[in-house]
Amino acid sequence: MRLLFVVMTLFAALIAAAPRTDARSLPSSPQTATIPANEDGYDLWLRYRPVDPASRPAYAAAFASIVRHGNSPTIDAAVAELQRGALGMLGRELQVSEEDALGGAVIIGTPATSRFVASLKLPLAGLGAEGFAIRSVAMHGRVSIVIAANSDIGVLYGVFRFxxxxQTRQKLNGIDITDSPKLQVRILNHWDNLDRYVExxxxGQSLWDWQKLPGYKDPRYTDYARANASIGINGVVLTNVNANAEILKPEWLVKVRALAEVFRPYGIRVYLTARFSAPIEIGGLKTADPLDPAVAAWWKAKADEIYRVIPDFGGFLVKANSxxxxxxxxxxxxxxxxxxxxADAVAPHGGIVMWRAFVYSAENAEDRAKQAYADFQPLDGTFRDNVIxxxxxxxxxxxxxxxxxxxxxxxxxxxxxxxxxxxxxxLGFATHLAYLGPMWEEVLQSDTFxxxxxxxxxxxxxxxxxxxxxxxxxxVANIGTDRNWSGSQFDQANWYAFGRFAWDPDSKSDAIARDWARMTWSDDPATVGAIVAMMGGSREAVVDYMTPLGLAHLMATGHHYGPGPWVANLARPEWNPAxxxxxxxxxxxxxxxxxxSDxxxxxxxPLAKRWGNPETTPENLLLWFHHVPWDRKMTSGRTLWEELLAHYDRGVASVAAMQARWEEQKGRVDHRRWSEVSDFLAIQHxxxxxxxxASIAYFQSVSGRPLPAGVxxxxxxxxxxxxxxxKYAPGNGK
Structure with a gap:
């Protein structure tokens, strides 16, 4: 029996290694044509899987060695990433030198650290501290790649882009890329509590193992920093917006410093949430009145203390009166x-204050959608320069x-x-496939007039x-201690997409999805196309089966898991889906x-006029802005009631279609991740x-409408x- 098992195992390995042709493959991207080994998702989009043999010589010719200029920890990280990429994709470790004369090298540096880089006169002047240039140059009859920037962190960003x-099988010969971020602060907000519970x-739990810090810096912190730097994220708020003043105590600040030390080479600054009542809770004052001189002095002293411990501390994030x-x-x-x-407390150190506009209170009887505007718009122009x-x-x-x-x-x-x-x-927690790129693009490209x-x-x-x-x-980060980081394989795409949009808010969600799919799943164009199609329609599917036609906040109480449109008995009106x-x-x-509510x-x-008329309001926002009769005719010719039912059915059918499409990928991606996604899609369906x-049962009960034929x-x-x-759904607080 054991011999049979060994023979079958060897036979399976031979099959896995056998070439596979695919008529739908693009000629410019020959396939490795092997079923990958099982993966667990830990490597994210930085998998660096082998380039197919036909394409390897072209990449190897321009990536035969590494020339480094500079000796900072950031340049060390850049060299280490290049080595990791070469080993994974080309199967070899590269020689590292400081000799520019080598052909077929990847040369990294800044004009300040490299005469050769300076001599190229690359267009770096307008790229700031984080931008970069990548250019192929001819050296001794061979192509070399220069990755240059005005700073070491710009070089690291350029290395990841290279x-x-x-990874996405682009040509290196003739490469000429210049890029820089459009936004300065590109930051993850971790809603992580000090007991490692993540709201x-x-x-899973919070990545930050406070009990072991500062003595033990988990290697996973470095991988987290690598992943963030690869998509240009340059800041991390370590603690929950529902803040705990304890994090500002000296014994906690040394733990924060340990994380800052890990993140620093990757261009990531740490930030903390500031509990507004901290002067009372840990400072011994009787008030936290911001206009009290003693309170202002306490915060200034606290900021000075933090910057002595963490010189590049980024500043504070604040949730207040909400x-x-x-x-x-x-x-x-x-x-x-x-x-x-x-802001005055952190300004001398170059720090900023991020003040959240998410406010609503029990004392305010206004439509919840109006409260942030009412509180903040009249204050326009009254905030300090270092407040955002x-x-x-x-x-x-x-x-x-x-x-x-x-x-x-x-x-x-x-x-x-x-x-x-x-x-x-x-949007269904970790088990529902919902790529958020289209949602974010929809918002970012909205015309404000x-x-x-x-x-x-x-x-x-x-x-x-x-x-x-x-x-x-x-x-707001989706990261935890699960081996795949985000709770599901496809939720990694939302982390990745956020970084891309933060770098360039005019990015396109479809292009982002395509890059992510190629780096994360497969180099097979047919597989990539199927995955991108699934992702592209996934958010709309969730809207259809949860909140169609502009409905909102119909989730069950507290945990927001599952439907609860009937809930109407909670203490505050805006807590109720009804x-x-x-x-x-x-x-x-x-x-x-x-x-x-006006x-x-x-x-x-112009928007108020357009959206103020049901006839000119987009139907996907109709019920957000209007109370309309059930028999209103929609553009489809159906009544509103019939249209609502059609959306619910379309949402369920869309998930079934994703299941069928994913079933076709069996054997095209590794079995372990394929199986997990398959199971999660079954849960989602x-x-x-x-x-x-549940939604149809409830809305039929209040409308008194019969179900149309065929529904x-x-x-x-x-x-x-x-x-x-x-009530025990995850993420609900304690």
Missing amino acids: LQQI RGYA EGQPGPGDYKRSHADGANML VQVKNGAIDFQPREPFHPLFGAMPRTPLMMEFQITKEY RPREGVTVADTLDTPVRPGAVTGMAG YYHRAGKDGIGFDRTKTG ALSQYAD AEAKWWRD AAPEHDLDWYKAIDS
Whole structure:
């Protein structure tokens, strides 16, 4: 029996190594044509798998050795990455020297560290400290590749881009790339607590093992930094926005310093969340009033202390007067008063304050969608130069679809940064495949009509409000201790896409998905095409089976897992899904026109006019802005009720189509990851049907409408769905 097992194993190995032809493969990208070994996803998009034999000589000719100029830890990291890429993709370790005369070399350096680089007169002047140039040059009859920048971190970014060129099988001969980030602060917000619990996290515990720090620096911290640097992320907020003042104590700051030491060579600065009441909780003061001189002095002393421990500390992220968090409003002060006090404390050290605009309170009876604008827009121009207001992509809370936040374009004298949520709090957690690139592109390319038509959200982000003003983008991280980092293989794409959009807000989600798929899954064009197609339609599928036609916040209470449109008994109106859909016998939707909450008035006049009329409102936002009757005719010719049902059915069918497409990839990608995705898609299909059936059962109960012919009835009655209790769903807090 053992002999049979050995023979079968050898036979399987031979089959795995056998060539495979694919008529759909592109001639310019010959296939390795082997079924890969099992992978667990740890390598992310930095897999550096072997280049197929036919293509290898062309890459090897220009990547035969490494010439380094500079001796910093960042240049060390760049050389190590080049070696890792050469070993993985070309199968060999390269000689490293400082001799420019070598042909077929990758030469890295800055004009300050290399006479040769300086002599090329590359167009570096306008690329800043983080931009880079990659150019092929002829040397001794061979092609060499020069990767140059104004700083070592720019060189490292260039190295990652160069390796991506090989990963995606681009030509090196004639390569001429210059690039630099459009945004200055490109940062991950970790909602990680000091006990390692991650709020809204679906990928295990926090990476930060505080108990072992500073004595033990887990090697995974370096891999985390590598992954971030490869997509241009240059900042990390280590702690939850629902902040704990303990992190500001000396015994914790030395732990933060240890992480900063790991991240520094990769161009990543650390930031912390500042609990506004820290002067009381750990400082012994009786107040945290931002206009009290003693409070301001305490924060200045604390900032000075932090910078003595961590000289390149980035600054503070603050959530204040929202969801019960303390803030300047407790003392009848404005958000500008609070932000400016903290900004003054970090300004001498070059630090910034990121002040979140996500605010709503029990005392405010206004439409929740209006509260951030009402609180912040009147403060335009009153914030310090080193304050940047962090605004969510939509006015509610990271919903599957929202119109862009009305603050974008409405505060022309205040730097605003985008806050996206990479973790999928409202989009099915880790088990639902939902590529967020199309959602982010949709928001970033939205026309604000401020100060004129054609000014997009992306434009407001990457155009400084004045010379030297801060620009940025933040993403709520989806990273944890799961071996695959993000809880699922496909959620890695959202981390990757965030970095690409933060580097360039005008990026295209389809191109990002294609690069990610090639680096993460396969070099087979047919496989890449299938995966990109799955990703491209996945977010819309989630919208269809969760919140179609502009509906929002229909998730069950607290954990936001599964449907709960019937919930209407919670203490605060805006906690209830029924608050958002307002369904009854007469129709469904939230009236945000002048006859309702008038939230539309917060947008520029052309948008308010367009969206104020149901006939000119895009149907995918109809119920966000309007309460409409069930029998309203839609562009399809169906009634609103019929259209709603059609979207629910389309969402479930879309997941089934993804399952079928993924089934076709069996044997084209490694079995371990294929199996995990297959299992997760099965979960998603079951839960999409749960969403569909529960939502239809509820909305039928309030509308009194019959199901049209051909529409399947829910599998169970409404009471069955209401009885489902998911109180132990992950990410719900403690």
